[in-house]
Amino acid sequence: MKAQTERVAGEPGAAVEPGGAVEPGAAVTGAVGPGAHHEHEVWRHRHILDVDDFTIDEIELVMATAAEMKEILSRPIKKVPTLRGTSVTIIFWEASTRTRVSFEVAAKNLSADVVNIAAQASSVTKGESLVDTIRTIEALGADMIVMRHGTSGAPYLAAEHFSGHVLNGGDGWHAHPTQALLDLYTMREHLPEGTVAGRKVVILGDVLHSRVARSNIWTLTKSGVDLWLCGPATLLRGFERWAGATIPGSATFTVTSDIERALEGADVVMALRIQKERQESGLLPPLREYTARFALTRERLALASPDALVMHPGPMNEGLEIMPDVATGTQSVITDQVTNGVAVRMALLFLVSGVRDVE
Amino acid sequence: MSSRALAGADLAIGAPVAHLELDGVWAVDPAAGREGPADLVVEEGVLADLEWHESSGARRGRGRATSDGQRHGLVVAPGFVDLHAHFREPGFEDAETIVTGQAAAAHGGFTTVCLMPNTEPPIDEAPTLRTVLARAAESGIPVRVLAWGAATRRREGKGMAELGDLAEAGAIGYSDDGAPIPVGLLRNVLAYAGMLGRVVADHAEDRELTSGAEANEGLIGTILGLKGWPRSAEESVIARDIAILVDVLGSDSSAARLHLTHVSTAGGIDLVRRAKAAGLPVTCDVTPHHLALTDEWLAGARRWSWQAWQDGPDRDGSGAPTANPWAGDALAGPPYDPALKVNPPLRTPSDAIALLAGLRDGTVDAIATDHAPHTLVDKEVEFGLAANGISGIETALGIVLVAVEAGKVSLLRAVEALTVGPARVLGPAGVPAPALEVGRLADLVLFDPADGWLVSESALSSRGKNSPLLGRSLPGRVLLTVGAGRLAYRDPDLA
Numbered sequence: 051m052k053a054q055t056e057r058v059a060g061e062p063g064a065a066v067e068p069g070g071a072v073e074p075g076a077a078v079t080g081a082v083g084p085g086a087h088h089e090h091e092v093w094r095h096r097h098i099l100d101v102d103d104f105t106i107d108e109i110e111l112v113m114a115t116a117a118e119m120k121e122i123l124s125r126p127i128k129k130v131p132t133l134r135g136t137s138v139t140i141i142f143w144e145a146s147t148r149t150r151v152s153f154e155v156a157a158k159n160l161s162a163d164v165v166n167i168a169a170q171a172s173s174v175t176k177g178e179s180l181v182d183t184i185r186t187i188e189a190l191g192a193d194m195i196v197m198r199h200g201t202s203g204a205p206y207l208a209a210e211h212f213s214g215h216v217l218n219g220g221d222g223w224h225a226h227p228t229q230a231l232l233d234l235y236t237m238r239e240h241l242p243e244g245t246v247a248g249r250k251v252v253i254l255g256d257v258l259h260s261r262v263a264r265s266n267i268w269t270l271t272k273s274g275v276d277l278w279l280c281g282p283a284t285l286l287r288g289f290e291r292w293a294g295a296t297i298p299g300s301a302t303f304t305v306t307s308d309i310e311r312a313l314e315g316a317d318v319v320m321a322l323r324i325q326k327e328r329q330e331s332g333l334l335p336p337l338r339e340y341t342a343r344f345a346l347t348r349e350r351l352a353l354a355s356p357d358a359l360v361m362h363p364g365p366m367n368e369g370l371e372i373m374p375d376v377a378t379g380t381q382s383v384i385t386d387q388v389t390n391g392v393a394v395r396m397a398l399l400f401l402v403s404g405v406r407d408v409e
Numbered sequence: 410m411s412s413r414a415l416a417g418a419d420l421a422i423g424a425p426v427a428h429l430e431l432d433g434v435w436a437v438d439p440a441a442g443r444e445g446p447a448d449l450v451v452e453e454g455v456l457a458d459l460e461w462h463e464s465s466g467a468r469r470g471r472g473r474a475t476s477d478g479q480r481h482g483l484v485v486a487p488g489f490v491d492l493h494a495h496f497r498e499p500g501f502e503d504a505e506t507i508v509t510g511q512a513a514a515a516h517g518g519f520t521t522v523c524l525m526p527n528t529e530p531p532i533d534e535a536p537t538l539r540t541v542l543a544r545a546a547e548s549g550i551p552v553r554v555l556a557w558g559a560a561t562r563r564r565e566g567k568g569m570a571e572l573g574d575l576a577e578a579g580a581i582g583y584s585d586d587g588a589p590i591p592v593g594l595l596r597n598v599l600a601y602a603g604m605l606g607r608v609v610a611d612h613a614e615d616r617e618l619t620s621g622a623e624a625n626e627g628l629i630g631t632i633l634g635l636k637g638w639p640r641s642a643e644e645s646v647i648a649r650d651i652a653i654l655v656d657v658l659g660s661d662s663s664a665a666r667l668h669l670t671h672v673s674t675a676g677g678i679d680l681v682r683r684a685k686a687a688g689l690p691v692t693c694d695v696t697p698h699h700l701a702l703t704d705e706w707l708a709g710a711r712r713w714s715w716q717a718w719q720d721g722p723d724r725d726g727s728g729a730p731t732a733n734p735w736a737g738d739a740l741a742g743p744p745y746d747p748a749l750k751v752n753p754p755l756r757t758p759s760d761a762i763a764l765l766a767g768l769r770d771g772t773v774d775a776i777a778t779d780h781a782p783h784t785l786v787d788k789e790v791e792f793g794l795a796a797n798g799i800s801g802i803e804t805a806l807g808i809v810l811v812a813v814e815a816g817k818v819s820l821l822r823a824v825e826a827l828t829v830g831p832a833r834v835l836g837p838a839g840v841p842a843p844a845l846e847v848g849r850l851a852d853l854v855l856f857d858p859a860d861g862w863l864v865s866e867s868a869l870s871s872r873g874k875n876s877p878l879l880g881r882s883l884p885g886r887v888l889l890t891v892g893a894g895r896l897a898y899r900d901p902d903l904a
Contacts, residue, residue, distance in 0.1 A: 180790060206745050207747075222634050223635075225634065261634060291627065292628060295733045
């Protein structure tokens with residue numbers, strides 16, 4: 051979506067010299083190796099709110115930058131001074147460990163100062179509005195906000211009232227852009243020839259309530275994936291219509307409840323978390339029926355291509371939507387997703403910062 | 410207008426219009442089924458003279474020489490009647506009061522407004538109703554305020570409100586707007602209201618289907634991750650209400666009348682069309698925003714419904730053509746604007762096109778604003794948590810004129826749906842038929858369709874600044890509103 055994207059290329063690209071001071075607009079010299087000078091001209095995002103407005107070039111830039119970050123993660127000292135002096139506030143209105151810690155580690159690896167706020171809904175109960183909270187965080191000196199919120203679209207409201215950068219760590223059912231990008235990175239890392247184009251990717255489970263699925267639809271279809279969404283009809287509501295709409299830069303995708311057809315010859319199978327509330331709200335029969343029909347089991351995985359990747363955005367309900375032997379089996383790249391999440395988030399923090407060089 | 414047009418340039422709001430001459434304006438009088446160039450004279454608050462020029466094929470806004478430099482192309486019409494507005498008093502005066510609501514109505518060209526009873530306390534007893542009407546009469550702004558009485562006690566759907574007492578106090582009809590009347594009570598309310606010669610206006614929404622709903626169920630809501638508000642929630646209640654009405658007419662009261670307010674779906678319009686074809690006493694209104702805005706606006710699109718329709722045709726699940734706002738350059742504004750959160754939700758272009766068709770063919774009796782002012786506290790929040798409603802009484806004319814300009818509805822038909830149409834819905838319990846009729850107290854609006862005005866917080870008289878049109882220019886600046894022979898609104902720049 052357009053309004054929140056602004057061209058930042060050409061803005062004061064403050065360069066950080068290794069061990070040196072920040073000099074706005076300073077020419078970069080002597081950068082070597084992974085810290086080489088970046089062409090940011092393709093980058094036009096002040097915030098990371100969703101991936102619907104990412105171009106292929108921008109996706110490629112994120113992937114390339116994440117690869118550099120991953121190299122840093124392989125060093126004995128996993129820390130660069132890139133965002134020294136930058137204050138990052140992480141505020142999650144929804145419980146999360148994985149994404150919050152991943153962002154925190156990413157920001158700290160870049161030497162940013164990190165403030166963690168566990169909002170949970172407490173400010174809501176106190177009557178403090180989101181806008182008030184954002185203004186307060188700004189007044190406290192934050193340059194970037196990483197947020198998760200239970201209401202779809204909340205990061206857009208935050209971005210409107212914040213003069214720095216907002217990174218969406220998940221909003222309602224809407225978007226989880228950093229997850230989609232780390233998923234793409236992980237697929238490319240493991241698939242032959244490092245490309246997802248033409249590969250069959252299956253997203254399996256509760257698509258309706260999944261921000262992970264929605265953001266993955268944008269990145270994967272733009273990347274030329276043969277994308278399949280599979281689950282019970284009640285949890286695919288509306289996606290047939292989306293699949294039928296022509297969106298420029300996106301291929302269409304396939305929506306089905308036929309799990310055998312979906313898994314047949316798949317190169318990647320991503321299972322989504324099933325929340326127990328889905329049964330209580332009448333969307334599903336007792337959950338053992340879900341497990342019987344849609345869980346990712348060893349037998350079902352055998353329908354996919356022999357070296358198909360198994361993914362899950364976490365946290366998993368092992369035994370419900372994915373069997374433990376599959377989750378930890380040889381085809382599983384679930385822990386790689388976690389590691390790559392740090393690299394991708396480092397890349398995104400770096401790219402929105404406008405800093406031109408990693409170190 | 411000549412320089413002597415409005416005698417007493419410092420005429421105050423509420424003062425009788427002693428002398429007003431409108432020469433060579435484009436008069437629109439749906440009561441007479443007529444529009445064309447005409448001269449009008451108001452003397453001592455009474456429409457003293459109306460002279461239609463010979464029908465020379467002259468068109469509004471062009472052709473006529475203006476030897477004395479007067480503006481041309483101004484339109485005069487009977488004052489508008491709004492069947493559905495919320496002035497929030499008593500109980501929510503920080504969002505609107507009766508006085509600020511009247512001022513907003515006058516700025517929008519409305520001289521009659523029917524208030525919904527969802528105040529605190531609700532208008533479910535005669536004394537509360539009388540207080541509201543008295544407050545309006547004391548304000549000095551000559552915008553006639555009428556009121557719907559609650560259909561059920563405290564609008565809680567648990568027992569009939571004091572319908573007879575409310576009628577005696579002036580209720581024009583009954584509604585639990587904001588909530589549907591429960592099915593068992595609806596039958597009895599329709600019958601009892603029929604006995605009292607009053608119409609029942611139902612808010613058609615099956616709340617079991619809209620629990621937690623945020624946006625129309627469709628492509629846009631799916632992509633934005635907003636919980637779907639299915640059309641069936643509205644259409645099933647409309648169908649149910651019509652079926653109940655048939656039983657009431659057969660067994661209880663042949664005078665029962667059902668009105669469906671803010672119909673928003675193609676299927677809903679179709680149900681009303683069929684009921685009317687069967688001769689049933691069913692009427693309906695639509696809002697300006699459901700005619701011209703669509704759920705695309707939630708994603709950031711800012712094009713009118715018919716533009717989105719033309720930019721189709723992709724296919725949505727229903728087989729109807731629909732455009733995809735992610736295509737092209739349609740996404741021009743911020744997504745998730747809480748000003749767009751409204752009940753019923755903004756629907757698809759195909760729904761809006763069906764509402765426009767219903768407006769043209771008479772299925773739609775009235776354009777009603779559902780003016781729903783809210784405070785910033787209730788609106789500057791996450792989309793899903795924002796209060797439902799659009800502050801719309803001042804932008805209604807502008808939106809309608811955009812549709813007129815686009816050829817979606819004729820000016821005469823649009824004005825009819827803003828005047829004679831709503832009066833007919835109310836029947837004898839409502840207002841005298843709006844008309845440009847010599848000998849009656851002048852009740853009219855003068856506007857300039859060619860003169861745009863910028864919708865801004867300061868331009869809106871309403872306390873509710875929750876308009877999704879802020880920052881946009883709308884045609885049809887209102888120059889003068891006269892209610893019951895007295896000045897209700899006057900453009901500050903009017904000479």
